[in-house]
Amino acid sequence: MNQPIGKPSNSFNDEDSNRSSNPRFDDVVGVRLSRRGMLRGGVAATTSAVFGTAALSGCASMGGMANRIDTLGFAPVPRSLADTVIVPAGYKAQVIVALGDPLLAGTAAFKNDGTDTDFDKRSGDHHDGMEWFSLDASGKASATYNSRGLIAMNHEATTDEKLSSFFIHADGGTSTLPRKGDEVDKELMIHGLSVVEVQSQGSSWAYKADSQFNRRVTTMSDAVIMGPAQGSPHLVTRFNQDATRSRGTLNNCGTGKTPWGTYASGEENWFGYFSRPANDNDRRGRNDKSVVALNRYGRAAGAPSRHGWETGGAADQYVRWNNGALAASAREDYRNEMNTFGYIVEIDPYDKNQPLHKRTALGRMGHENVTFAIPVAGQPIVAYMGDDARGEYIYKFVSDAKWESQDANPANRMATGSKYLDRGTLFVAKFRDDGVGEWIELSMKNPIVAANPDFEFTSDAEVAIFTRLAADAVGATRMDRPEWGGVNPRNGEIYFTLTNNSNRTVDGEISTDAANPRFYSDMRGTRQQLGNVNGHIIRLAEAKPTDARFKWDIYLFASEAGADKAMVNLSNLSDANDMSSPDGLVFSPATGICWIQTDDGAYTDQTNCMMLAALPGKLGDGGKRTLAYKRADGSEKRVDTQIGKPQSEATLKRFLVGPKGAEITGWCETPDGRAVFINIQHPGENTKMADVRDPSKYESQWPANAGYGAGRRPRSATIVITKNDGGVIGS
Ligand code: FEO
Ligand code: CA
Ligand code: CA
Numbered sequence: 215m216n217q218p219i220g221k222p223s224n225s226f227n228d229e230d231s232n233r234s235s236n237p238r239f240d241d242v243v244g245v246r247l248s249r250r251g252m253l254r255g256g257v258a259a260t261t262s263a264v265f266g267t268a269a270l271s272g273c274a275s276m277g278g279m280a281n282r283i284d285t286l287g288f289a290p291v292p293r294s295l296a297d298t299v300i301v302p303a304g305y306k307a308q309v310i311v312a313l314g315d316p317l318l319a320g321t322a323a324f325k326n327d328g329t330d331t332d333f334d335k336r337s338g339d340h341h342d343g344m345e346w347f348s349l350d351a352s353g354k355a356s357a358t359y360n361s362r363g364l365i366a367m368n369h370e371a372t373t374d375e376k377l378s379s380f381f382i383h384a385d386g387g388t389s390t391l392p393r394k395g396d397e398v399d400k401e402l403m404i405h406g407l408s409v410v411e412v413q414s415q416g417s418s419w420a421y422k423a424d425s426q427f428n429r430r431v432t433t434m435s436d437a438v439i440m441g442p443a444q445g446s447p448h449l450v451t452r453f454n455q456d457a458t459r460s461r462g463t464l465n466n467c468g469t470g471k472t473p474w475g476t477y478a479s480g481e482e483n484w485f486g487y488f489s490r491p492a493n494d495n496d497r498r499g500r501n502d503k504s505v506v507a508l509n510r511y512g513r514a515a516g517a518p519s520r521h522g523w524e525t526g527g528a529a530d531q532y533v534r535w536n537n538g539a540l541a542a543s544a545r546e547d548y549r550n551e552m553n554t555f556g557y558i559v560e561i562d563p564y565d566k567n568q569p570l571h572k573r574t575a576l577g578r579m580g581h582e583n584v585t586f587a588i589p590v591a592g593q594p595i596v597a598y599m600g601d602d603a604r605g606e607y608i609y610k611f612v613s614d615a616k617w618e619s620q621d622a623n624p625a626n627r628m629a630t631g632s633k634y635l636d637r638g639t640l641f642v643a644k645f646r647d648d649g650v651g652e653w654i655e656l657s658m659k660n661p662i663v664a665a666n667p668d669f670e671f672t673s674d675a676e677v678a679i680f681t682r683l684a685a686d687a688v689g690a691t692r693m694d695r696p697e698w699g700g701v702n703p704r705n706g707e708i709y710f711t712l713t714n715n716s717n718r719t720v721d722g723e724i725s726t727d728a729a730n731p732r733f734y735s736d737m738r739g740t741r742q743q744l745g746n747v748n749g750h751i752i753r754l755a756e757a758k759p760t761d762a763r764f765k766w767d768i769y770l771f772a773s774e775a776g777a778d779k780a781m782v783n784l785s786n787l788s789d790a791n792d793m794s795s796p797d798g799l800v801f802s803p804a805t806g807i808c809w810i811q812t813d814d815g816a817y818t819d820q821t822n823c824m825m826l827a828a829l830p831g832k833l834g835d836g837g838k839r840t841l842a843y844k845r846a847d848g849s850e851k852r853v854d855t856q857i858g859k860p861q862s863e864a865t866l867k868r869f870l871v872g873p874k875g876a877e878i879t880g881w882c883e884t885p886d887g888r889a890v891f892i893n894i895q896h897p898g899e900n901t902k903m904a905d906v907r908d909p910s911k912y913e914s915q916w917p918a919n920a921g922y923g924a925g926r927r928p929r930s931a932t933i934v935i936t937k938n939d940g941g942v943i944g945s
């Protein structure tokens with residue numbers, strides 16, 4: 215927020231060459247920017263902007279690149295430890311919606327002192343992945359409109375310590391069990407999804423607090439189980455005994471926009487919200503498949519829950535978080551409740567009356583995001599996904615249904631989602647040392663899956679629910695925490711961030727291999743960090759998205775600029791672009807820029823988390839590299855890998871640095887690429903709960919210190935970035 219605000223341009227956000235018959239902005243949509251929004255933007259209430267109804271010709275997505283950029287036109291921003299958002303000269307960043315902001319009519323303004331309630335009617339916490347959905351002047355879905363749209367976003371988690379989400383409770387909340395029911399009730403509502411209408415007027419953006427489109431989906435919202443897991447005995451609960459419905463979505467991380475115009479979201483670290491009694495293995499039977507599965511999905515017997523929600527009271531919304539086999543059958547308790555989470559979920563952002571759908575055909579894991587191959591008429595829909603945990607896998611889904619172009623604008627979006635996402639085949643990636651990889655089928659048709667000695671698969675429903683166990687059986691490659699995937703609109707190549715892996719060793723259980731080749735030491739102050747501390751970005755190319763084979767190389771090794779160029783800084787990063795822990799990765803449909811965002815704890819002694827703009831080349835633009843390590847016994851281990859070409863300021867530049875304690879995540883844009891929205895997640899997350907009433911001790915006071923909102927408590931928030939001359943972001 216520290217860049218000067220430039221002179222607003224009336225033609226800022228919409229291409230406005232068609233001035234002839236378009237009505238004034240505020241005449242048509244009755245836009246009523248909040249007083250606060252207008253003051254923030256410094257735009258007078260009477261300022262009008264004219265928008266073009268045919269702002270773009272052609273398709274802005276799926277390879278169209280309405281405003282393709284081949285040169286990064288901004289000066290890189292330096293590393294920063296300041297408690298502010300820094301963008302390049304000539305740009306401005308503006309907060310538009312933050313934790314607690316009212317989304318539904320009649321909700322009180324957010325006081326931000328821990329006394330606020332009604333979070334089911336407010337923006338949730340920890341804004342994460344998000345997608346843009348245009349609305350035209352009459353409020354209909356549009357593919358091209360630039361001044362009005364819906365942002366659908368994830369609220370992944372909350373800033374917590376010792377059980378409690380402390381910034382939303384006046385005194386920080388209870389840090390011992392049992393938790394208070396009224397505190398749990400708030401925490402149940404700050405997770406989930408939001409749909410928020412946003413509008414621009416000139417260069418100023420604001421969300422519309424009373425929009426009919428605004429929506430919250432929480433941990434308690436109605437959900438429909440779709441795909442192979444529907445009706446499975448593994449999803450039977452006291453709430454729903456035929457396993458067709460469930461409640462809520464949880465720990466929603468990355469996102470995807472489907473080719474038919476809906477919002478897809480990944481349920482990521484959901485397992486941590488459940489508790490299991492210490493005697494639960496005995497109650498289930500020690501060799502029971504459910505015990506094998508619970509262990510594989512991070513819930514050993516006796517595992518405590520992250521927030522202790524199960525102790526909030528005797529009511530159903532609390533006891534559902536106890537994952538124990540407590541009663542005589544699964545129909546009477548919540549032993550299977552955890553199996554209703556871990557999916558790619560889908561909503562129609564334009565229709566708040568359609569419930570969330572769990573697309574179980576895409577497997578159950580710690581889903582980061584989902585990204586779609588450019589759809590081709592007559593060919594299956596193909597989606598790529600990462601499972602974000604140390605040593606987990608990269609997956610691909612291929613639909614049974616073949617793409618029909620008219621489905622890009624269907625009458626019923628959720629039914630179209632069912633057409634493409636409920637029947638298909640899941641594959642997992644195996645990376646070979648020679649730069650070739652295989653997609654291995656995960657289904658009962660694969661005899662290796664069916665013959666898994668550790669877990670006897672009996673159906674494709676079980677493959678969908680216990681996907682990690684099927685992937686284990688076929689020997690998939692254990693990766694350095696797969697985060698976001700993205701598809702390059704220039705050539706269809708698939709990128710995955712591998713954020714970091716402190717478990718990677720030279721010769722241990724997860725040892726260096728061709729696709730995860732680095733092990734090194736890095737100092738954070740006086741603390742030594744070992745493993746693949748900074749992460750990397752891998753790249754895949756397929757002749758066709760339906761192919762069973764791919765080629766791969768490592769596009770980028772994240773690193774400190776000063777690190778050893780032979781073993782660590784293999785991509786030649788400099789002060790203009792060095793980074794650690796790439797997490798978010800989205801290719802702009804408008805410009806083709808690859809935006810990379812960090813969620814780092816390794817380089818944060820020298821810089822807050824950041825966003826960079828990249829113009830990647832293509833697979834094979836570098837070459838083979840061999841890294842030589844010494845084993846503990848003195849022998850040499852050589853790891854052959856494939857690396858992309860070295861970086862320079864022409865191909866990779868730091869664009870933004872965030873406030874203290876925040877990760878940068880979520881990315882979407884208007885179809886013309888002139889407004890980019892990102893999320894600042896968990897500013898001030900290293901604040902101590904004991905200091906909750908003392909703002910002077912907060913690690914961050916953002917966005918209050920940028921002039922946004924009441925109170926001083928830090929808040930996750932969505933910001934919009936615009937260029938002072940009205941240009942395309944990154945140009
Ligand atoms: Fe929620 Fe993998 O980041
Ligand atoms: Ca360091
Ligand atoms: Ca993430």
